[in-house]
Amino acid sequence: MEFQSIAADVKLGENVKIHKFVNLYGCEVGDNTKIGVFVEIQKNARVGKNCKISSHTFICEGVTIEDNVFIGHSVVFINDMYPRATNGNGGLQTEKDWKVERILVKKGASIGSNCTILSNVVIGENAIIGAGSVVTKDVPPNVIVAGNPARFFRTIDFLSQPDVNEQYVLYEFLKERIKV
Numbered sequence: 001m002e003f004q005s006i007a008a009d010v011k012l013g014e015n016v017k018i019h020k021f022v023n024l025y026g027c028e029v030g031d032n033t034k035i036g037v038f039v040e041i042q043k044n045a046r047v048g049k050n051c052k053i054s055s056h057t058f059i060c061e062g063v064t065i066e067d068n069v070f071i072g073h074s075v076v077f078i079n080d081m082y083p084r085a086t087n088g089n090g091g092l093q094t095e096k097d098w099k100v101e102r103i104l105v106k107k108g109a110s111i112g113s114n115c116t117i118l119s120n121v122v123i124g125e126n127a128i129i130g131a132g133s134v135v136t137k138d139v140p141p142n143v144i145v146a147g148n149p150a151r152f153f154r155t156i157d158f159l160s161q162p163d164v165n166e167q168y169v170l171y172e173f174l175k176e177r178i179k180v
């Protein structure tokens with residue numbers, strides 16, 4: 001379609017809706033997902049089914065987004081914590097000069113607008129990341145985090161989901177924050 005750049009190697013599911021000025025290459029997008037204007041999704045990134053990717057978001061190589069995930073506007077994912085323009089020989093870096101770092105956003109999570117997600121983190125199922133947050137560490141399932149750096153804010157209907165494993169994850173998360 002006009003004003004879209006979708007490379008031949010992109011794997012699109014059924015009924016994916018792609019707005020204008022979108023740049024996709026080497027990536028995978030699942031059924032029914034919507035992609036807003038000025039979104040770029042790089043090679044080896046994966047977006048699941050029924051996701052909403054809002055305008056101006058950048059999804060880089062190394063990012064995996066599971067099903068039913070909401071990504072707000074202008075969200076940036078990071079895949080290189082110590083970036084350099086040039087290599088040891090003074091030439092521009094190529095893919096051989098650095099290693100892609102990964103991010104996993106689990107099913108049903110939501111990332112507010114204008115967030116930055118640093119590499120090597122996992123955002124748990126159904127977690128919500130407040131607008132403008134910088135996520136530096138793993139986020140447990142079913143919690144809200146916000147701020148820079150993103151800190152625990154509150155749980156989401158936690159008591160209605162009495163999963164022992166999730167309680168343990170939350171306990172570990174809180175323990176680290178309040179240093180008990």
Ligand SMILES: CC(C)(COP(=O)(O)OP(=O)(O)OC[C@H]1O[C@@H](n2cnc3c(N)ncnc32)[C@H](O)[C@@H]1OP(=O)(O)O)[C@@H](O)C(=O)NCCC(=O)NCCS
Nearest residue numbers: 072073111112113128129130131132133144145146147153
């Ligand atoms: C994080 C969030 C879910 C919290 O919602 P909430 O629980 O209703 O929070 P409240 O509005 O009651 O605010 C509670 C406190 O947190 C602060 N706060 C709210 N959101 C914040 C954020 N994103 N970052 C930092 N602080 C935040 C408020 O200023 C308030 O502080 P105070 O108690 O000192 O006055 C929500 O504010 C948010 O950021 N949602 C994401 C929205 C978004 O980006 N949508 C994208 C598509 S439009």
